[in-house]
Amino acid sequence: MTLRNALLALLSSGPMTGYDVAKMLASSVGYLWHAANSQIYPELRKLEKEGLLDTREIPWGSKGVTKTEYSVNDAGLAALRDWQDEPITYTPDRDPARLKVAYFEMSTPDAAERNLREHIAHFENQRTQARNEINRIDAGSSPSLVRRLRRTPEERHAETVAFKRFAYEGRVSQADSEIAWARRGLELLDSLYGDKRTDRQTQHGSASSAPQED
Numbered sequence: 524m525t526l527r528n529a530l531l532a533l534l535s536s537g538p539m540t541g542y543d544v545a546k547m548l549a550s551s552v553g554y555l556w557h558a559a560n561s562q563i564y565p566e567l568r569k570l571e572k573e574g575l576l577d578t579r580e581i582p583w584g585s586k587g588v589t590k591t592e593y594s595v596n597d598a599g600l601a602a603l604r605d606w607q608d609e610p611i612t613y614t615p616d617r618d619p620a621r622l623k624v625a626y627f628e629m630s631t632p633d634a635a636e637r638n639l640r641e642h643i644a645h646f647e648n649q650r651t652q653a654r655n656e657i658n659r660i661d662a663g664s665s666p667s668l669v670r671r672l673r674r675t676p677e678e679r680h681a682e683t684v685a686f687k688r689f690a691y692e693g694r695v696s697q698a699d700s701e702i703a704w705a706r707r708g709l710e711l712l713d714s715l716y717g718d719k720r721t722d723r724q725t726q727h728g729s730a731s732s733a734p735q736e737d
Contacts, residue, residue, distance in 0.1 A: 526566050528606045529556040531575065531599050536671040538594035540581070541567055547667055554652050555690060567593055575599035624708065632716045639712075642705040650698035653691045660688050 533539070533547055544567065545560050558566075570576045570593075577596045580589040595603070620642055627635045659665040668687055675683050 526556070526558050526562060527570060528603070529558070530563070530566055530570060531595055531603050531606075533667070534576065534593055534595045535600065535603060535674075536667065537674055538592050540583075540590045540592050542590065544593070550666065554649075554656060554694060570599070575602055620705075632712055636709060636712055639705045639708045643702050646698040646701040646705075650695055650702070653694035653698065656691045657688055657695070660684060660691070 529548070530544065533544060539547070541564050545563050548556070548558055548563065567576065571578055575596065575598050576593045578591050578593055581592045582588075583590040620638075623638060624635075630638075656665060660668055663669070665687070668684065671683060672680055
């Protein structure tokens with residue numbers, strides 16, 4: 524999934540300004556696809572130039588200032604449907620956590636443990652965000668879902684809600700897996716070092732401070 528598809532999908536629920544799009548991507552939709560403002564605005568303009576978005580100027584404030592409002596046109600909706608028909612493209616893995624863990628023998632037990640606990644904390648936060656979004660979906664208070672349902676025929680509401688919920692359930696499952704993996708790593712540290720942690724720390728410190736030969 525590229526940013527262009529995320530923007531088209533988001534705008535298919537109704538017209539928005541670039542500010543509104545960025546705000547929506549920073550909240551619920553952002554849990555599935557993150558983008559910085561410096562990426563969002565140029566991509567919106569690019570989609571307009573490609574004929575996939577229509578624009579109009581709307582009043583903003585009380586001093587005659589206007590903002591550009593974007594809306595998906597028929598060509599944009601066709602592009603969205605084409606995207607849904609395409610197979611998912613998976614990018615080559617860049618996994619900083621596994622890369623670091625693969626060389627934990629060059630670390631100290633304390634540093635390795637700290638990295639694993641930070642990994643757990645990160646995914647506990649991700650899991651909480653996803654669960655909160657599921658709760659909003661169930662309560663009918665998810666902003667992005669509310670917008671979409673307003674433009675969706677009532678007979679399709681159930682499937683629209685179900686697919687949104689399923690996406691965030693996937694985020695919860697992913698977080699659970701990452702947390703379980705990191706906790707197994709903590710158990711591995713205990714099994715490898717146990718009471719020898721202090722000795723391992725001392726050895727690492729001595730190696731780091733050893734004078735270098737000319």
